[in-house]
Amino acid sequence: MKRRRLVGIIMIVLIALLSLLLASAGTAAGSERLLSPSLEHPAGTDTMGRDLAGRIAYGVLVSFSIALPVSVISILLGITLSFAFSVSGFPTIPFLMLSDTMKSLPPVLLALFLNALSGPGMLKLIVALTVGNVPNIARLCHSRMMVLRSDGPSLAALSMGVGRIKVFMTHMLPFLLPYLGTEAVSIFSASILTEASLSYLGCGVPPMIPSLGSILAEARPVMLSAPWMIAFPAVILALIGIALEMIISGSSETDTASH
Numbered sequence: 001m002k003r004r005r006l007v008g009i010i011m012i013v014l015i016a017l018l019s020l021l022l023a024s025a026g027t028a029a030g031s032e033r034l035l036s037p038s039l040e041h042p043a044g045t046d047t048m049g050r051d052l053a054g055r056i057a058y059g060v061l062v063s064f065s066i067a068l069p070v071s072v073i074s075i076l077l078g079i080t081l082s083f084a085f086s087v088s089g090f091p092t093i094p095f096l097m098l099s100d101t102m103k104s105l106p107p108v109l110l111a112l113f114l115n116a117l118s119g120p121g122m123l124k125l126i127v128a129l130t131v132g133n134v135p136n137i138a139r140l141c142h143s144r145m146m147v148l149r150s151d152g153p154s155l156a157a158l159s160m161g162v163g164r165i166k167v168f169m170t171h172m173l174p175f176l177l178p179y180l181g182t183e184a185v186s187i188f189s190a191s192i193l194t195e196a197s198l199s200y201l202g203c204g205v206p207p208m209i210p211s212l213g214s215i216l217a218e219a220r221p222v223m224l225s226a227p228w229m230i231a232f233p234a235v236i237l238a239l240i241g242i243a244l245e246m247i248i249s250g251s252s253e254t255d256t257a258s259h
Helices: 002-028 052-084 094-101 107-118 122-149 151-160 165-199 211-221 226-256
Strands: none
Touching: 002 052, 002 226, 052 094, 052 122, 052 165, 094 122, 107 151, 107 165, 122 151, 122 165, 151 226, 165 211, 165 226, 211 226
16 A cells, blocks of 8 residues: 555654764763663663663664665666576576575574674675575566566567667566565565664674664663663664565555556
8 A cells, every 4th residue: 555655664764864863972972871761861871871862873874774785785686687597598597596595594694604704794794684685586586587578578579689688678677676676675674673683692783883783782781770771772673664564565565456
């Protein structure tokens, strides 16, 4: 439903804008430890006296800065690889077998492996999540392209000598975009949750960078005496997940109705 998707988009935009406004306080020096929420500190302060609202906002931006390139790069590499499958002479079968093998390896395991080798890092996390998502996109695009290639317009264009790239851009890509958009939002959502989970375990972004997961981990020892430390980041993480799920479900219903 378009209304559900619109509400989800508005929620994500508002969360991003508020995070941009508040993030500067996330790196400020601490004052008094574990202050309860007030006008000066809307979400209270953490165990080191830092403004919790600013740290949560900074953590949201960190999550978005990881999830966005993962989504974009995964889609672009998946499209490129699926187009290469249709080129004569390309070893399609071995690559599809490799793709199926990679699908059995969750991105979180690859991220943990890279973390064990050389420690946490944002770039390593982006690489691990991207590598884990590309096979799914390539498989999706390949199956859709196999159907579209047998359609009348694509066959007619190919028989008239139109180049494969032009046929792909004009006759296939427009039909792939709705599916790719839904997949991109799904990857974005999964990447945020994966980053938060790994940061909670100390295997995501470096410890000096605020993250929703690391903030939740810091709140464990004081969750009874300072419940706001765990409540606010958990609520923000839940709102992000709800908003993205509304976008995905709204897009899926629209695509189903259009077809």
